[in-house]
Every structure is written in C-alpha cells, then in structure tokens.
Amino acid sequence: MSVDAPVRRHAPATSHLDQPRGTHPIELRGVRKAFGGNAPILDGVDLGFPDDAITTVLGPSGTGKSVLLKHIVGLLEPDEGEVSVFGNDIWRVPPVERYELRKRFGVLFQDGALFGSMNLYDNVAFPLRKHTQMSEREIRDTVMTHLAEVGLEAAVDKAPNEISGGMRKRAGFARALVMRPDVVLFDEPDSGLDPVRTKLLCQLIAEVHREHGGTYIVITHDIPSARTLSDYVAVLWKGKIQHHSAADEAFGSSDPFVRQFLAGAADGPLGMD
Numbered sequence: 001m002s003v004d005a006p007v008r009r010h011a012p013a014t015s016h017l018d019q020p021r022g023t024h025p026i027e028l029r030g031v032r033k034a035f036g037g038n039a040p041i042l043d044g045v046d047l048g049f050p051d052d053a054i055t056t057v058l059g060p061s062g063t064g065k066s067v068l069l070k071h072i073v074g075l076l077e078p079d080e081g082e083v084s085v086f087g088n089d090i091w092r093v094p095p096v097e098r099y100e101l102r103k104r105f106g107v108l109f110q111d112g113a114l115f116g117s118m119n120l121y122d123n124v125a126f127p128l129r130k131h132t133q134m135s136e137r138e139i140r141d142t143v144m145t146h147l148a149e150v151g152l153e154a155a156v157d158k159a160p161n162e163i164s165g166g167m168r169k170r171a172g173f174a175r176a177l178v179m180r181p182d183v184v185l186f187d188e189p190d191s192g193l194d195p196v197r198t199k200l201l202c203q204l205i206a207e208v209h210r211e212h213g214g215t216y217i218v219i220t221h222d223i224p225s226a227r228t229l230s231d232y233v234a235v236l237w238k239g240k241i242q243h244h245s246a247a248d249e250a251f252g253s254s255d256p257f258v259r260q261f262l263a264g265a266a267d268g269p270l271g272m273d
C-alpha cells in the first residue's frame with residue numbers, strides 16, 4: 001500500500017454522540033479546559049471513541065491534542081463537562097475506581113517513555129510485576145509474546161539507549177499492550193521517525209489492532225499516518241471538534257478547513273497563527 005493510499009478498511013456504523021450515554025467505551029461531553037485565565041484550549045469538546053476501531057485525532061500544532069489525550073487518561077480534570085470511561089465519569093468516581101479504570105488503558109508516549117535503567121525485558125515486565133500476581137514464569141511468557149509481536153524478541157537485553165527511536169517506540173507499544181488494555185492511546189507515534197519507519201510502525205499498530213481489537217486512539221498531525229490507521233478521523237481546531245466522521249468521508253470532505261488541513265495546503269482558512 002502506498003503512503004497516500006485510501007484508508008484501510010471498514011468503519012463501524014457510527015462514532016457520534018447522538019446515541020445513548022455509554023454507547024462508546026470513551027466519551028467526552030462538553031469538555032472545556034483553560035489554563036491560567038487564558039482562552040480555553042478545549043471549548044466544549046464532544047467526541048465518542050468506538051470499540052473495535054481506530055480513531056485518529058488530528059489537528060494543527062498547539063491546538064490541544066495532547067491536552068485532550070491527558071483528559072482521556074485522567075491526568076487533567078476538565079473545568080466543565082464529562083470524560084466517561086466505560087460509562088463512568090472518571091472525575092466523579094472515587095480515586096480507587098479511577099485508578100482501576102486507568103489500568104484498562106495502555107499508552108504509547110512519544111519517546112516510548114521507557115525506564116533508562118532497565119533493559120527491554122524488565123521495562124515490558126514492569127506493569128505485570130507492579131499490578132498483577134503473575135509468577136515470573138507467566139510474566140516471561142507474556143513479555144516474550146508481546147516483544148515478539150513487535151519484532152523485538154532478539155533485543156530483550158538491550159537498554160533503551162542502545163536501540164533506535166523506532167525500536168524504542170515498538171518496545172513502548174509492547175509495554176502498552178502487556179496488561180491487555182481495552183483502550184490504547186498513541187501520542188504522536190510518528191514523532192522522531194522517518195517516513196518509512198513511521199509507515200512500518202503504523203502498519204504494526206493496525207495489525208496488532210486487527211489481532212486484539214479494542215479502542216485505539218491516535219493523536220497526530222501526520223496525515224499519512226492517519227490514512228494508514230484510521231477508521232474514524234476527528235479534527236480538533238480552535239477548541240472544538242471541527243469534523244468527525246469515518247475516515248474515507250473525512251478524506252473526501254468538501255469542508256475548506258478539513259480539505260486544507262488533510263491536504264497540507266497553504267491556501268485556505270488555516271494560517272500561521
């Protein structure tokens with residue numbers, strides 16, 4: 001498949017919020033967030049992330065994609081609105097329940113967020129040792145399965161600083177998967193990678209999703225990555241979701257902003273600021 005080939009596969013019927021509450025594993029309703037008296041970064045975000053689909057949240061630099069991701073994982077509390085995780089408003093449940101809900105998430109951070117003092121094996125084993133009662137033998141089977149899944153079974157003894165950026169991301173992906181999460185979030189999986197490595201990582205993400213299913217949420221401004229991965233595309237700009245649809249509809253959109261952004265064109269409503 002070429003980098004700009006059409007989007008990859010079926011999309012479930014809808015991801016919109018005009019359905020009963022709790023339809024989607026993750027739902028943001030009217031989420032508003034401002035910092036220090038400044039204009040809101042999120043200004044009434046409504047967005048549902050369906051099960052068994054990959055949703056890409058796209059938007060120009062500095063629009064608040066990372067702020068949105070931090071709301072989804074419960075690292076930031078909205079000023080207004082609700083972040084619903086499996087039907088629970090995560091800021092209205094007791095902290096112990098919020099902690100349990102967070103265990104259903106896997107997150108791949110930009111640099112893999114590996115512990116520099118541990119080899120890849122111990123990095124991937126870390127969540128299992130911290131959160132489960134598994135024996136070391138069970139941990140070994142699980143860790144090796146996931147390292148093999150991302151093509152790193154021969155690098156288990158390497159430290160993060162002995163491997164490439166792409167390998168670090170794959171190791172971070174293995175660690176994100178090891179607790180069998182229902183939701184996996186990717187913060188700019190393309191960052192720091194050349195186009196070929198980005199493409200290979202996106203194909204790996206799509207393959208693993210096909211294998212395991214679940215709700216995958218990808219935050220990026222890389223259009224080729226979005227084309228490779230997305231079942232759904234949401235475009236964030238000026239604090240709101242400007243467009244949200246199945247990916248093929250987004251890439252065929254006649255909306256001037258969506259067209260300009262997805263084509264990476266200089267002409268259109270999107271300027272330098």
Ligand SMILES: Nc1ncnc2c1ncn2[C@@H]1O[C@H](COP(=O)(O)OP(=O)(O)OP(=O)(O)O)[C@@H](O)[C@H]1O
Pocket residue numbers: 035041059060061062063064065066067068221
């Ligand atoms: N904790 C915070 N306190 C104050 N301002 C913040 C905080 N977190 C984010 N911001 C501001 O919110 C805005 C959006 O930042 P964010 O990192 O979410 O953008 P982004 O869309 O992810 O950008 P990029 O694509 O360049 O990574 C920025 O102006 C940033 O300075």
